[in-house]
Amino acid sequence: MNTSLDIKQAFDRERQFAEKRRAVIQSASSAFRRRGYHNTSMVEIAKTLGLTKAALYYYVKNKEEILYESHIMTYDAMDAVLKTWRSRNKMNETVNKTPSELSGSELTGLNHLEGVFRDFVLLLTQSGVSLLTDVDSLGGEWKANVLKRRQIIEKHVLRIVKDGQKDGSIRTGDARLHVFFFMGALNWLNAWYEADGRLTGAVISEHFIAQLSRGIQV
Amino acid sequence: MNTSLDIKQAFDRERQFAEKRRAVIQSASSAFRRRGYHNTSMVEIAKTLGLTKAALYYYVKNKEEILYESHIMTYDAMDAVLKTWRSRNKMNETVNKTPSELSGSELTGLNHLEGVFRDFVLLLTQSGVSLLTDVDSLGGEWKANVLKRRQIIEKHVLRIVKDGQKDGSIRTGDARLHVFFFMGALNWLNAWYEADGRLTGAVISEHFIAQLSRGIQV
């Protein structure tokens, strides 16, 4: 007989399954970041979770799927950051305004970018989230999807930069090159940052924002 | 009977061998940059050179050796850049001087850095040289060596930045973070740059230097 308890239990099952699956992906993702996708075997991934290789396949179809989900997880987190700042900045999103036209509550493009960039750095240093580079290990469909997600994020960041150029807070010049420059810092961060090091995410983000800001402001 | 001709011929043999070996490594290096080390098979490497897989082993011990030499080749080129600028700047290398003490012919730390950075960008865009990230696919000895070479370069760049801070051309702050930031741009460049694209190395380097410069100058 079905009771509401059954449903709750079933739901709990699903939740636990989802949590474990997420744990698999996050743990693997971290290993991928440190050692690289191909230098991380399924056995290793399993062992760090106290499981055996075969058990992983209960949560995941493929090793490739783990890589794919790792990417998606990161891009979801980055999208969330962008979304937060976009809503915090709703007013001057659609209309292009010169600095003098900006009311006090609105952000300049530069400030907007600084906020986003700070949150990106904090994301990569303080959450388990990491920006993986191994896109070419994904096959057709999956690779295309990941690249699409990346492009969307770059588009949004590019939008912010261009808005900043419009409102006069960011100096002119090829906006894509602006973006490439500081996104490089973000990607490189993944390579050298170690969570246990002396540098905290806060310190890094402040320093990076100083460079970013001076580098592109008018 | 031995003649001077024999010697010349033998020398030519060696030279041709060295050239072909270099071609193998450069071609492979380029593929590694685009598709990644593990996504590039020996067969593919051979095929792009019009050879068969087995022939590669006449020029090279391992696939791993190819990766190693790729790294070394890049670091050699970067060292050469650093060396050029160091000799061009011999005067204020040992002594720390304030800006007012610099004679006209000497470079500020900032100018020195700009020059080096420009040449790095040109190197990565115009020569076949590429900054590979796949260090973890190298075993023990080799990996250690590559990391040592990378550290030496970072040390030199760090030195330039610190000199710039001393002579007042570069603003204070954690010099390592300065370096991490703009070296990120360099590494990321490898991921997105395509030689056939609309952006030339010259354009990129000018733009990047503008950001670098404004980002770190006092």
Next chain:
DNA sequence: AATTTATTTGACTCAAGGTTCAAATTTATA
């Protein structure tokens, strides 16, 4: 306690791709 369902495992298969090697081919030398 018995039974069903979810989770984990050990032992295996299988393919991919790096590596080897004796033989073939090409190139240089006498």
Next chain:
DNA sequence: TATAAATTTGAACCTTGAGTCAAATAAATT
């Protein structure tokens, strides 16, 4: 042209690690 040395190849071998599956264990349900 005959011989030797350098270069390339085809056909194997071998290792690694991903993926499978029936059976075992654990957890929940009756």
